Amino acid sequence: MASVEKILSRRTFLRNTGGLVIGFGLADVSVLPRMIAQAVTPSGKVVTGNPVPDALTSWLHIEPSGIIRIFTGKTEIGMGVETALMQIVGEELDVALDQVVFVMGDTSKTPDQGGVGGSSSLAMGADPLRNAAAAARSLLLDMASQRLGVPVDQLEVSGGVVHVKGAPSQHVSYGELTKDVPLQGSLVVTGAGSAMSIKGRGKPKAVSSYKLVGQPVPRIDLPLKIAGKWEYVVDVRVPGMLHGRVIRPASVGANLLSIDDAPARSIRGYVKTVVINNFVGVVAENEWAAIKAMRAIKVNWSEPQQLFPEQAKIYDYMRQATPKASMEFLKVGNFEAGMQSATKKVEATYEFPFQSHGTMGPGCAVADVQPDGVTTVWCGTQKPHAMQIGIADLLKVARDKVRVIWTEDSGSYGRAGFEDAAGDAILLSRAVGKPVRVQWMRADMTRWGSKGPAVMVDMTAGLDQQGKVTAFRFTSRAFSGVETNFLPVMAGNFLGSQLAGIPNTNVRDEYAAWGHETAAYPFPNVIANGHVVAALYPNASPLRTTHLRDPEGPAATYATESFIDEMAAAAGMDPIAFRLSNLEDARTKAVIRAAAEKFGWDPRTSPKKKVANPEVVKGRGIAIGDRGGTRVATIVEVEVARKTGAVRVSRIVCAHDCGLIVNPSSLKGTIEANLIQSTSRSLMEEVMFDRNNVTSVDWLSYPVLRAANLPDKVEVVLLNHPEFPSTGAGEPSSRPMVAAICNAIFDATGARVRQGPFTPVRVKAAMASS
Amino acid sequence: MANIDLKVNGKSHTVDVDSDCPVLYVLRDNLELNNPRFGCGLAQCGACTVILDGDAVRSCVLPVSSVAGKEVTTLDGLGGGEKLHPVQQAFIDEQVFQCGYCLNGWVMSAKALLDKNPHPTDVDMEKAFRGLICRCGSHVGIYRAVRRAAGMKESV
Incomplete structure (x- = not known):
């Protein structure tokens, strides 16, 4: 049994711990949150600026003890990417994992790598780290060659110690080599942000020689988390820190008419009510006082304006709205001509609702805005460097006056709203001149956090007499995936600033697309296009949309992969046989076959023939997805209660090919979690709203999957392809689930449920009309 | 006050x-x-x-x-401050959780359940965990860890 002490001794080597970093000249304020105030006050000197990516010292530093500190703009959002990146760096340097310490997402200490997102941390974000480590190894071997007096090709490295081949007593450690002469080197930088690549001296190792990459090493963070010794952003405590809470408008677009904070003033610990236009917050000495004050303040808002359409008519609204923007994603051949040669026409529309990130922890951040504008923010944002720019814009100070220290929060799954909590903390800290910690209440996240957009897709296809596809059309209508830019680079990006009167100036649009990433069947005569529906309300809307895990992917794939199933049924073919006959990509076919084999798929047409009239009917369905090169095939088995329409997913099999697997153990954990979370999104997640506000405010009004809804069995088949680069795994296995469940319900019942989530009411209605 | x-x-x-x-x-x-x-x-x-x-x-x-x-x-007081509690060890061994923000609920509820019922069925677990959420969806690993802590190989 590991003692807590043993686990804690590892803490010395972990992220966000340790002492000053020599050679950086920077106070290591990310180290221990409680030390921060000493580091930034009273001198007011805060570390500012951003490390330059073309210097090796910006990426890597070797301490005399031999500990290697790696500085990365990537962050850990709960999927184990830190451990995987450590394996990649450890591999290149031939050091053990406990010799590597990561500093992540601190704008003053880590190069801007675009933050995390798009399942790209390993696919793209590992490149600079791998190359920096390879460059360091090359320099270190040169230094060792001089020190030991033998050529480099006679040296080998193990555990951070260079020794002479065949003469292990002749050795020198990395720590000794760099004790007096810090490791320095210049790097060639190409690209920027998440696409940044660097090259230095020394080539990375050949994949065939990997020893550490590919191993199922335990995640570095889990023992401390489970031991109760981890510090999340909610645990950051800065001396002198006050606590803030916010009060949001009573309805969308409401204006503040008057406020009475007299009842709050008598609460012991009350500090200040902050009102900026429609932004209302309160600051107190402790959390409970802040909550009581928040509840005591009486705010008089203007009358509701019925600015939202009726939820029951949201898809009619989307269809009728004049698109804000339109785009053609894919065009092959001539769709109309293809339809003319068809003997069978298949048509369907699929609809998928607004969904909430509903993070486990509502937004939380600590901000310390000093009178001269020098600002430090602790936040669990996925995009710390972008947020540094947005905060500078909000405070009207130079970027290098702002430091964002990423600190782990609960899983964000996109731009959940942690940034908005930071915006609130900044406004409140500026108003009181002290560091302020804001934590949202549950409704602040569920009602007021940004949302994944509602999506609807019209599908049309033609089939000939042999069941061959002659034409295929995809037309999406969706709210933009970036009404709120996932990169918080502008003052107007934050909910608090919008309430304070700073408009959202983001001009980008994002579509529910098909043809770029979704498994693209090489059909003839294809047309895929999409329309963006304008925001329901331009600023500070509780239905503002942004990135939610695999943005628009589950919804677009719900449409395409369920429709493929409809086409298979129309062609009288087994759903897997139909897919295989229409696909060319060998890796996609391989995941389908692997999943089918594991599941024990019996080829036949859907729906399953009824043999009796049981209360509960079973069925199975498949769907596939391709995101960023990662191929996924998911097969689910469902049980549908015919009387109630209640659906239970009883079994899930997922075959997953993301190229070279870095850590099969943590990969499996991330895929399993994707499968469960996407089952939740498929079966029950739907943001509810009335004409004036979002009415999903907590876990009762926005239910997610609980223990009672668990599948009996979840099986993951990993297909390792060391010959291909690692692609992502954070999102791809979330992609096919909605469609797979829809297809299984059809197999069980003969009813096609074309609107998600698959609540008993919808399933029952679909069964009644089928 | x-x-x-x-x-x-x-x-x-x-x-x-x-x-x-x-x-x-x-x-x-x-x-x-x-x-x-x-x-x-x-x-x-x-x-x-x-x-x-x-x-x-x-x-x-x-x-x-x-x-x-x-x-x-x-x-952090579950194991008496010096040792990890066996339930914590089981969760570590099974490499459970993604972000881990929710884990207080799961690990503490598992501990309380196993104290009263050393060999819980899946239905017992469902009852004990009814009030809990794991937004990341780590449930599969959670159940494995509880079974491991209970010395059970299969779900019952």
Whole structure:
């Protein structure tokens, strides 16, 4: 049994711990949150600026003890990417994992790598780290060659110690080599942000020689988390820190008419009510006082304006709205001509609702805005460097006056709203001149956090007499995936600033697309296009949309992969046989076959023939997805209660090919979690709203999957392809689930449920009309 | 305001707080114990779970006055402060959780369940975990860990 002490001794080597970093000249304020105030006050000197990516010292530093500190703009959002990146760096340097310490997402200490997102941390974000480590190894071997007096090709490295081949007593450690002469080197930088690549001296190792990459090493963070010794952003405590809470408008677009904070003033610990236009917050000495004050303040808002359409008519609204923007994603051949040669026409529309990130922890951040504008923010944002720019814009100070220290929060799954909590903390800290910690209440996240957009897709296809596809059309209508830019680079990006009167100036649009990433069947005569529906309300809307895990992917794939199933049924073919006959990509076919084999798929047409009239009917369905090169095939088995329409997913099999697997153990954990979370999104997640506000405010009004809804069995088949680069795994296995469940319900019942989530009411209605 | 005596992880404390203040904020803000975490403030998710006289309870809705004189245990006190509790070890061995923000609820509820029922069925677990949320979806691993802690190989 590991003692807590043993686990804690590892803490010395972990992220966000340790002492000053020599050679950086920077106070290591990310180290221990409680030390921060000493580091930034009273001198007011805060570390500012951003490390330059073309210097090796910006990426890597070797301490005399031999500990290697790696500085990365990537962050850990709960999927184990830190451990995987450590394996990649450890591999290149031939050091053990406990010799590597990561500093992540601190704008003053880590190069801007675009933050995390798009399942790209390993696919793209590992490149600079791998190359920096390879460059360091090359320099270190040169230094060792001089020190030991033998050529480099006679040296080998193990555990951070260079020794002479065949003469292990002749050795020198990395720590000794760099004790007096810090490791320095210049790097060639190409690209920027998440696409940044660097090259230095020394080539990375050949994949065939990997020893550490590919191993199922335990995640570095889990023992401390489970031991109760981890510090999340909610645990950051800065001396002198006050606590803030916010009060949001009573309805969308409401204006503040008057406020009475007299009842709050008598609460012991009350500090200040902050009102900026429609932004209302309160600051107190402790959390409970802040909550009581928040509840005591009486705010008089203007009358509701019925600015939202009726939820029951949201898809009619989307269809009728004049698109804000339109785009053609894919065009092959001539769709109309293809339809003319068809003997069978298949048509369907699929609809998928607004969904909430509903993070486990509502937004939380600590901000310390000093009178001269020098600002430090602790936040669990996925995009710390972008947020540094947005905060500078909000405070009207130079970027290098702002430091964002990423600190782990609960899983964000996109731009959940942690940034908005930071915006609130900044406004409140500026108003009181002290560091302020804001934590949202549950409704602040569920009602007021940004949302994944509602999506609807019209599908049309033609089939000939042999069941061959002659034409295929995809037309999406969706709210933009970036009404709120996932990169918080502008003052107007934050909910608090919008309430304070700073408009959202983001001009980008994002579509529910098909043809770029979704498994693209090489059909003839294809047309895929999409329309963006304008925001329901331009600023500070509780239905503002942004990135939610695999943005628009589950919804677009719900449409395409369920429709493929409809086409298979129309062609009288087994759903897997139909897919295989229409696909060319060998890796996609391989995941389908692997999943089918594991599941024990019996080829036949859907729906399953009824043999009796049981209360509960079973069925199975498949769907596939391709995101960023990662191929996924998911097969689910469902049980549908015919009387109630209640659906239970009883079994899930997922075959997953993301190229070279870095850590099969943590990969499996991330895929399993994707499968469960996407089952939740498929079966029950739907943001509810009335004409004036979002009415999903907590876990009762926005239910997610609980223990009672668990599948009996979840099986993951990993297909390792060391010959291909690692692609992502954070999102791809979330992609096919909605469609797979829809297809299984059809197999069980003969009813096609074309609107998600698959609540008993919808399933029952679909069964009644089928 | 009142002086309230609390016993947390075996240590006695006297705190000067409002008697209606939930235990969660007393533990976090007065005693700087991080482990119960705020998730909903409504007893709907379990992120704030502590063990009170053997039961896993939601500290976010429990007034501090109601725990005076009782024994409160937080996650980092589960193994007595020096050792990991076997339930914690089982979760580590199974490499459970993604972000881990919710884990107070799961690990503490598992511990309380196993104390009363050393070989729980899946239905027993479902009952014990009814009030918990894991937004990341780590449930599969959670069940594996509970079975491991109970010395069970298969689900029953």
